[in-house]
Amino acid sequence: MIALTRMSGIAFVVNAPLIELVESTPDTVITLVSGRKYVVRETASEIATLVTDYYRSIGLLATAGACGHNAHGGKGGESDV
Numbered sequence: 001m002i003a004l005t006r007m008s009g010i011a012f013v014v015n016a017p018l019i020e021l022v023e024s025t026p027d028t029v030i031t032l033v034s035g036r037k038y039v040v041r042e043t044a045s046e047i048a049t050l051v052t053d054y055y056r057s058i059g060l061l062a063t064a065g066a067c068g069h070n071a072h073g074g075k076g077g078e079s080d081v
Contacts (some may be wrong), residue, residue, distance in 0.1 A: 002050040005041040016054045
């Protein structure tokens with residue numbers, strides 16, 4: 001879930017995997033897979049960052065700098081011994 005703000009200033013949360021489209025028209029409009037639309041204060045770029053951070057927090061994306069290699073240069077799961 002990501003926290004967003006309606007144009008009226010009311011905070012709410014959205015289930016990130018249900019976001020289908022984010023548009024800047026110039027207001028930011030989020031469209032869910034259900035077709036429901038929300039106009040929010042956050043920019044499209046801010047929403048993209050929130051979604052990316054959310055996916056990292058639940059393990060769907062690797063953390064920044066992680067590429068499956070251990071500190072010794074070998075791939076994860078391989079032993080250097």
